[in-house]
Amino acid sequence: MNDIFCKLKKIFLSETFGGILLIISTIFALFVQNGFFSEHYRNLLNLKVGFSVGEFELNKPFLLWINDGLISIFFFAIGLELKKEFLHGDFKNPKNIILPFIAALGGILVPALFFTLINIGDVYTLKGWAIPTATDTAFALAILMMCGKHIPSSLKFFLLSLAIFDDVGAILIIAIFYTTELSIFAFTVAAITIFIMFILNILKITRKSFYFICSLILWISVLKSGVYATLAGIITAFFIPMATKEGKPFLEEIYESLKFWLTFVILPLFAFANAGVNLSNIDLKAIFSGVSIGIFFGLFIGKQLGVFVFSYFAIKFKLANLPQGSNLKQLYGVCILTGIGFTMSLFIDGLAYEVSDIFHYADNLAILIASFCSGIWGFIYLRFFANRA
Template identity: 40%
Template sequence: MPANRHFASRLARALTRLFGGEAGAGLLLILAAVLAMLAANSVLSGAYHALLHAPLPWAPIRKLETAHLWINDAVMAVFFFVVGLEIKRELLVGELSTPAQRRLPVLAAIGGMAVPALIYLAVAGGEPGLARGWAIPAATDIAFAVGVLALLGKRAPPALRLFLLTVAIVDDLGAVAIIALFYTAQLKLAWLGGGAAILAAMALLGRFRVERGWPYVLLAIAAWYCVLHSGVHATVAGVLAAFTIPLKLDHKGDSLLLRMEHALVPWSAYFVVPLFGFANAGVELAGGAGFGALPLGIALGLLLGKPIGILGAILLARAFKLAEPPPASHQQLAGMAMLCGIGFTMSLFIGALAFPGQAALIDEAKLGVLAGSLVSALCGFTLLRFAPQRG
């Protein structure tokens, strides 16, 4: 019995180390994706698709009549709200708060979004109806990429982790802008105006230094509801609502934004994102999606476009004396750039927006995202694991 307790204690400590912190979020996301793939390619396939896509017995919001729609359009708003909080904090008091700090991550993120899009268009853009997917390989999954980096421990220097994080945050801001500008249906101005008015009211709460969270939460839900019916994707409301949360520190060095971020980050990392991964990563491989131009363009965009764009931007910035790269070896920088090719969450999300109502194309896009993200993760991990510690 004591031996059993000793083994159980060691196992508990190992699981805590494994699933705690940044590595845990990435591992849970991988596990959710694997479970989705297994479910979609087994005898559970029918139950998996029925669970997600069958009409709900009762839907309080007509536009959200399936579990899949609730996850993608409602639950994911929490993820985007957390992204908005992180972006605002970094821009005001964090690693993106000065022009000098912003310069290299912004340039690297622009290169890391533009080159994958160009590669995708070169491979798949000529096929009828596929050009709309150009933004799918332009995104980076923060949780997945930072999780893989965390698995490396001291093999990845802190400066490299910080640079990857700032590039991914700028990348997220770009992805949100792309969703708002390029994947918007026909606008309904009355609903859009209602959402804008509510967001303005939230900004006024911040101006008058209202520090209680519940008024912001209620108004954020109302803004989400208006944006859901406006033609702009509802999750954009999450980011915009987060920008209204006050960051001004009190005498204890605390603020409403920091408290909200602290409370919501675990929910986002350990529930929302894995749930989204499980709901969206299930692709039927047998007789389903084929590896044609669409998945090939996405996979090559993530695998080649991301590192070429990011490393190219770093080299150009150094050549023109705009910014210096982070202190790391060339191989470490290459490994970090490869990890940015893990598109997963944001890429799957944009894939569903790019081809609405086209299940076959969405499945092909998922296949490309999964393949490109997996190979990018393995290559990035390998490069960093065996990289020299000094450049």
């Protein structure tokens, strides 16, 4: 009985199951948005939730609590993973960082170029240049895992590493290009909080409550500063000690405790809140607009092209090595999967075009179609063509 429970637990917490759950959440969101419950769905997402203490007030729609709050926990987990890899994992060897870093760079520059060239001349639509630069880590990894033993494990590490750099790139893009009004007072509070966490880290203090309070203050101050609050998640992660004074794993314990919430709550809820595209309001003009075309070609063509070409030349000029036990065909197959923008692209889309129906939801639909095409084609290619001579 215990063996069965352990196997089920392993399946439920795997990247594959997480990807399947995201697909279910997406389909459910589309069904609810375009069915009898559409009004209730929109009312729920627009419901104002908040609190006030004296003159301080924090009052946001439920959708923004998900996009600014819950998704910060996802970036916190990414930050924990990144720190662990740099200090004790494969990133400790600089040679292992080069290929995924260069690949991630290509996966940002080329899709952005595709979108920019298609929408050049229109200042407003160009605000969405970063939409096709993102990769949904959970989805891409889930599909790669579905390919089973046909793909060497080194390519999973390559995709994971690339996704980490991709997420860091997304955070920097959000912080630099999608920040408007800045608050010096909020920045000061954030800086003091960061300094306190630095001291806690130096002293190897591992009281979770201390870090929770600091992270909450940091999140609120970053949110109020004008910079998007997701940045607080990854900053906090860098100050979490690897181990207690007694040598017991601390960072790993926190990371493992988050897996359940990320798999079953945070990412599915994020997908449900953002994937509800109103299909009834989409018209042909919007589908073939520069924004939709830029997103589709940026994600489905630009993303895989940028990642593969940059990787190929990095290997050709001996800046990096091909992942162990893999070939260029398999590497290209993984590059196709990076076109699954989904949740991250939807998130950036919401930042770029604050009015959700400005393009009659065709921009959201383009993200879903491009992600779907990248996932299906990536799986078919890896499963049936990548291992052929």
